[in-house]
Amino acid sequence: MARLKPTFVCQACGAVTSRWAGKCEACGAWNAIVEEAAAAPLPGGASSTTARALGRGRVVVLEGLSGATDEAPRLVSGLGELDRVTGGGFVHGSALLLGGEPGIGKSTLLLQGSAALARAGHRVVYVSGEEAAAQVRLRAQRLGLADAPVALAAETNVEDILATLKDGPPPRLVIIDSIQTLWTSQVEAAPGTVTQVRAAAQAMIRYAKTTGACVILVGHVTKDGQIAGPRVVEHMVDAVLSFEGDSGRDFRILRAQKNRFGPTDEIGVFAMTGDGLEQVTNPSALFLGDREPDAPGAAVLAGLEGSRPILVEIQALVVPSTLGTPRRAVVGWDNARLAMVLAVLEARCGVRLGGHDVHLAVAGGLRIQEPAADLAVAAALVSSLTGAALPVDAVFFGEIGLTGAVRPVSHPGPRLREAARLGFKRGVLPAAAADAAQGTDVSIVAIPTLDVLVARLAA
Ligand code: TYD
Ligand code: MG
Numbered sequence: 307m308a309r310l311k312p313t314f315v316c317q318a319c320g321a322v323t324s325r326w327a328g329k330c331e332a333c334g335a336w337n338a339i340v341e342e343a344a345a346a347p348l349p350g351g352a353s354s355t356t357a358r359a360l361g362r363g364r365v366v367v368l369e370g371l372s373g374a375t376d377e378a379p380r381l382v383s384g385l386g387e388l389d390r391v392t393g394g395g396f397v398h399g400s401a402l403l404l405g406g407e408p409g410i411g412k413s414t415l416l417l418q419g420s421a422a423l424a425r426a427g428h429r430v431v432y433v434s435g436e437e438a439a440a441q442v443r444l445r446a447q448r449l450g451l452a453d454a455p456v457a458l459a460a461e462t463n464v465e466d467i468l469a470t471l472k473d474g475p476p477p478r479l480v481i482i483d484s485i486q487t488l489w490t491s492q493v494e495a496a497p498g499t500v501t502q503v504r505a506a507a508q509a510m511i512r513y514a515k516t517t518g519a520c521v522i523l524v525g526h527v528t529k530d531g532q533i534a535g536p537r538v539v540e541h542m543v544d545a546v547l548s549f550e551g552d553s554g555r556d557f558r559i560l561r562a563q564k565n566r567f568g569p570t571d572e573i574g575v576f577a578m579t580g581d582g583l584e585q586v587t588n589p590s591a592l593f594l595g596d597r598e599p600d601a602p603g604a605a606v607l608a609g610l611e612g613s614r615p616i617l618v619e620i621q622a623l624v625v626p627s628t629l630g631t632p633r634r635a636v637v638g639w640d641n642a643r644l645a646m647v648l649a650v651l652e653a654r655c656g657v658r659l660g661g662h663d664v665h666l667a668v669a670g671g672l673r674i675q676e677p678a679a680d681l682a683v684a685a686a687l688v689s690s691l692t693g694a695a696l697p698v699d700a701v702f703f704g705e706i707g708l709t710g711a712v713r714p715v716s717h718p719g720p721r722l723r724e725a726a727r728l729g730f731k732r733g734v735l736p737a738a739a740a741d742a743a744q745g746t747d748v749s750i751v752a753i754p755t756l757d758v759l760v761a762r763l764a765a
Pocket of ligand 1: 406408409411413415449578580583
């Protein structure tokens with residue numbers, strides 16, 4: 307057998323090089339390259355490779371697209387916020403990665419999901435590499451889930467886990483908490499390294515595909531995504547969910563970053579309580595909870611996350627700058643998008659903010675991606691600059707173009723209905739969406755171009 311040459315693997319992106327370097331050529335990370343022993347060839351791998359080299363591959367049965375199965379295509383947990391994000395439940399034979407910072411509540415969420423599925427009669431195996439079975443049991447007790455028939459194992463070796471899974475009745479759902487703790491004897495690297503995480507994830511994904519069980523891998527990610535592992539695994543799994551939240555706050559947002567079997571724009575909202583995670587079915591009320599009515603610089607966005615309208619407050623603070631280059635600080639929104647709105651305000655509406663520091667924040671720690679927030683952001687900026695609070699009963703939405711035109715956005719109707727439900731009386735929105743208020747008692751302020759809004763706010 308050929309002698310194994312050492313290889314160098316970037317722990318941030320998984321790039322393999324033959325020499326050590328301070329900076330990874332592939333992703334630019336510093337001090338992330340670590341020496342790892344090269345993977346030994348998998349047993350059985352050699353013979354099939356040889357066969358292929360000789361042109362004698364195994365004949366695989368080709369199947370058609372149709373073919374009915376009796377089984378329900380998905381495992382529905384009954385936790386509505388979780389099922390919404392997965393696209394209606396976990397898909398059989400799929401592998402899913404749940405990423406998030408340590409302590410955010412991944413284990414709690416999966417324990418609650420496992421218990422719900424186990425109570426519904428599905429066989430669920432929860433493999434914890436981080437906590438002893440007794441600790442998991444203790445947590446289940448605290449959550450009032452002790453009676454749920456979830457099978458527990460505290461194990462980190464992949465071969466042992468697979469042997470255990472094959473021994474009993476076949477599970478429908480397997481939770482691996484976490485992928486960083488797993489190790490396989492097939493490779494020599496230490497647990498947590500890219501090589502180990504990749505090999506272990508591969509083995510578990512193969513298990514999912516061959517048995518039809520759904521496998522959920524938990525992955526810890528630090529704030530800057532530095533820790534080895536999950537980034538590499540993201541490409542291998544069918545779906546990547548991330549669990550986010552502010553450590554200072556109680557609510558958590560579950561978001562799909564990638565999903566082969568469902569949408570990626572849905573979010574699930576939970577609140578961490580003393581009794582575990584509670585589903586938040588009315589997130590708007592939560593995000594608007596601590597509003598101050600007469601504060602300048604605050605505008606309510608009638609936003610949309612996936613199919614669900616969510617109202618959230620956008621806060622801006624505009625102050626004269628003492629710096630040569632004024633500060634632009636954004637939390638929960640896109641920096642480039644803020645720069646664009648500022649440029650349009652300056653060029654098309656004569657609002658000069660070049661000498662001001664601008665701070666923008668989405669209240670409650672929500673992260674907004676849709677351009678519909680442009681109009682609310684512009685309103686908040688102008689309100690902070692003039693010091694005049696916006697009407698407390700108004701919601702805003704609309705995309706701003708470079709010409710200053712306010713463009714229509716998707717689903718104005720649901721946005722306004724949600725606003726009406728929460729007691730808002732005015733909708734400031736693109737002229738093209740003016741008839742969306744039909745059937746609600748929201749009165750419309752149609753804004754064709756941004757300078758019209760600025761003029762109204764200055765009046
Ligand atoms: P955990 O699920 O262990 O996080 P992760 O698996 O992502 O590392 O959750 C840890 C935090 O959640 C911990 O700081 C305590 C808190 N927590 C509660 O507030 N209430 C609860 O009922 C539970 C189980 C945890
Ligand atoms: Mg955990």
